[in-house]
Amino acid sequence: MGVLEKLSRKSGVIVGDDVLRLFEYAQEKVFAIPAINVTSSSTAISALEAARDQNCPIVLQVSQGGAAFFAGKGVSNDGQKASIAGAVAAAHFIRSIAPTYGIPVVLHSDHCAKKLLPWLDGMLDADEQYYKIHGEPLFSSHMIDLSEEPVDWNIATTAKYLKRAAPMKQWLEMEIGITGGEEDGVNNENVDNAAMYTQPQDILAIHNALASISPYFSIAAGFGNVHGVYKPGNVRLHPELLKKHQAYVKEQTGSSKDKPVFFVFHGGSGSSKEEYKEAIGYGVVKVNLDTDMQYAYLTGVRDYVLNKQDYLKSPVGNPDGEDKPNKKFFDPRVWIREGEKTMSKRVQVALEDFNTAGQL
């Protein structure tokens, strides 16, 4: 008995009502799905492998910069061309490989600020083209992040995008309240403290505006979240705000649900198990993790290179003999694999922390 019973597609990229059912089930069983930022086939499979081994669903997401990296840093990103092409390529790769891992996968795109909207427009064009052929969008979901703009404009523009996504039953995640730290080169390190903590009235206004269009949306509400990892004590999270938002929306809308809102936890790296647990208890269904994964991937590669340095200094010749070839040490499948293993282990820790493990 698990989430697979609720899903029409049990393996590979899921869309539409399956995404809704997955998040509903997560709220009911009080777990969240880690959303792992992927920038390559290698990081994508590291996350898939972890979810397969823990028998659970996973969200894979590409940021605007990550998508450009997928396309290749040597490609011009004028007009978001590289970010669009890279996101589409990542989506096709993930769609093609995910069934091999035998788990449901949500295919998502991360923060899209106002100046990056041409990127989202380009992905939506690809979704609509895919929909014409396959009856479903290429991506399960996208994020729009107009949290730095005036609230009214944020809500009205998000609603416009949800209207475009709705006929495809595509999920849209939006942001209100600014996530601190850095994202896509936008520095929010000195942002006004109050702007980082969302007000319940804003959540209600969003809920009312979006629920009348489509049920397929979630809110990344600021509760002190910060991207990146900092010295302990520098970030103060207030997940209890999410509890207040749920109670306020329930009271104001007369909803029969105790958790009428699907929340997303941004800046998941560096938080404590207690913070995750509390936030998940208040209806967080997705926790974004990037920085911890970047570091985990590095450690495997770093330790390999440091431990094997005498075998990596030249193509031939190592401590075992000056004529010994080093090919089996510098083959990228060997050292990149070490990064995959350490990243995969870190994803597994998240799957346990968020109570995702074993939920299939």
Ligand SMILES: O=C(CO)COP(=O)(O)O
């Ligand atoms: O929120 C994130 C991506 O949107 C990830 O944040 P971290 O890098 O802090 O894990």
Ligand SMILES: O=C[C@H](O)COP(=O)(O)O
């Ligand atoms: O926004 C948060 C994610 O960590 C994405 O980061 P990025 O823009 O450096 O790829």
Ligand SMILES: [Zn+2]
């Ligand atoms: Zn943001």
Ligand SMILES: [Zn+2]
């Ligand atoms: Zn984020």
